[in-house]
Amino acid sequence: MVNKTTELSLSDFNSLSQLIATSGAIDLSKLVPSQEGLQEYIGTKDKLNEMGVKNEFQSPREALASYINRKYFRGVNPATELTFINGIKQAIFLAVVSSIGDGDSVIVFEPYTTDLKTVVELCGARPVYIPLKEPDFRIDWSEVQRAINATTKLMIISSPHLLTGQTLLPEDLEELQRLINGTKIKLVINESLSEMAYSTSTGASVNFYPKLCQITYRIGSLNLPFAHNDSNIAYCIAPEKLMAHYIAIKHAIADDPDFNSSVYLSLLINNDEQTKMLPSLLERNYNLVVARLKDSKFKVSNQTAGYMVLLDYKDYDDIKDVEMAKRLIEKGVGLMPLSFFSHDRQCRRMLGMNISIKSSLLEEALNRLANL
Incomplete structure (x- = not known):
C-alpha cells in the first residue's frame, strides 16, 4: 500500500527522489x-565475457577511433582529435567554455537535457531558449533562423534526445548546415545515446557531414551504451584546432577520468554483437509500453531511440505535471515532470518514464497506469 504524500513538496530532482x-x-x-x-536481459559481465569479446586489447583512444571509423567511415586522430x-x-x-565569451549568445533547445544557464552566464553570454515542437518534438528551423544574429x-x-527519444534526420542536418553556413557559429552535438537507436530509427549522425564536423564538438559516452553506471566516462571528438583549445581548458579545471573500468568498455564497444543488446531491450520495452497503455488515458510519445519515454496525460486530467507526478506517486508509480527541463518550468502535461528497469517492475508499473 502506497503512503499518502501530497503534503510533501515536489520542486526538484532531489525532492522527487525523496518523495518516491x-x-x-x-x-x-x-x-x-x-x-x-x-543485466537481467543480457546477463552479468562474466556472461558477456563468455559470449566472447574477440578484439585484441587497444587503448581506449585507439579503440574508440577504430569504432568511429568503422561505424561512420570517419577517420579520427586519437592523439589530437579525441x-x-x-x-x-x-x-x-x-565545449561551451571553449566557444563563447562576453556578449555572445547560445541557442539551447527545450526540454534541455543539460541545464547550461549557469555556465553560459559565467562566460558573460546569454542562453536563447527554443522549444522543440510537439507532438514529435522536432526542431523548427524557421524559428532557429529567426533567433540567429550577430551575437550567436x-x-x-x-541527438538522440534523452527525454523525447527524437533523433536528427538527414534533412535536419542539411538544414542546419545551410543555416550556419557563412557564420561563426560552432556546434555542440550530444550523441551520447547514439547506441540506443531502435531498428525503426531513420536518424543520422553529424559524423556523416564533413563540413559540420569542422565546427562541431561531438560528445559521446563509453558507459551509457552498456548501462554501466559504475563508470561515468564521456568523450569529445573535434577537429585538431578546436580540440587543442578544449584540452587546454580541460587540463586547467579537470583531471583525466579513471580508465580501470573503461578498458573493459573499450573492448565491448568494438564488438558489434554487444552494441546491439541495449537498443534491442529498449525497443522491446517501448513496444510493451505502447501496447499496454493503448486503451488507457495516457498517450505514449512516438520515438525511435532511448530509454526515457514521454506520457501525455491530458486525457486523464488537466493539471500541472508536478501535481500529476505527485498523484501518480500515490498510485504507486514515480515519473519525471517534463517541466523540470524548461528554464521557466513551462508545463506541457507530460511525464517522463524510464523503461530500462527490470521487466517485472515495468510490468507492474504499466498495470497500475493502465488501470487508472
Whole structure:
C-alpha cells in the first residue's frame, strides 16, 4: 500500500527522489539507464565475457577511433582529435567554455537535457531558449533562423534526445548546415545515446557531414551504451584546432577520468554483437509500453531511440505535471515532470518514464497506469 504524500513538496530532482523513496512507489524517474535491467536481459559481465569479446586489447583512444571509423567511415586522430572526460555534463560544459565569451549568445533547445544557464552566464553570454515542437518534438528551423544574429556563437543539440527519444534526420542536418553556413557559429552535438537507436530509427549522425564536423564538438559516452553506471566516462571528438583549445581548458579545471573500468568498455564497444543488446531491450520495452497503455488515458510519445519515454496525460486530467507526478506517486508509480527541463518550468502535461528497469517492475508499473 502506497503512503499518502501530497503534503510533501515536489520542486526538484532531489525532492522527487525523496518523495518516491518514502512512498514505496516504483521508481521510473531516473535519468540514467538501469544497470540491473540490462543485466537481467543480457546477463552479468562474466556472461558477456563468455559470449566472447574477440578484439585484441587497444587503448581506449585507439579503440574508440577504430569504432568511429568503422561505424561512420570517419577517420579520427586519437592523439589530437579525441579526449576523455569525467561525464557528459562536464564534456558539454568544457565545449561551451571553449566557444563563447562576453556578449555572445547560445541557442539551447527545450526540454534541455543539460541545464547550461549557469555556465553560459559565467562566460558573460546569454542562453536563447527554443522549444522543440510537439507532438514529435522536432526542431523548427524557421524559428532557429529567426533567433540567429550577430551575437550567436554556439548551438547545443542532443541527438538522440534523452527525454523525447527524437533523433536528427538527414534533412535536419542539411538544414542546419545551410543555416550556419557563412557564420561563426560552432556546434555542440550530444550523441551520447547514439547506441540506443531502435531498428525503426531513420536518424543520422553529424559524423556523416564533413563540413559540420569542422565546427562541431561531438560528445559521446563509453558507459551509457552498456548501462554501466559504475563508470561515468564521456568523450569529445573535434577537429585538431578546436580540440587543442578544449584540452587546454580541460587540463586547467579537470583531471583525466579513471580508465580501470573503461578498458573493459573499450573492448565491448568494438564488438558489434554487444552494441546491439541495449537498443534491442529498449525497443522491446517501448513496444510493451505502447501496447499496454493503448486503451488507457495516457498517450505514449512516438520515438525511435532511448530509454526515457514521454506520457501525455491530458486525457486523464488537466493539471500541472508536478501535481500529476505527485498523484501518480500515490498510485504507486514515480515519473519525471517534463517541466523540470524548461528554464521557466513551462508545463506541457507530460511525464517522463524510464523503461530500462527490470521487466517485472515495468510490468507492474504499466498495470497500475493502465488501470487508472
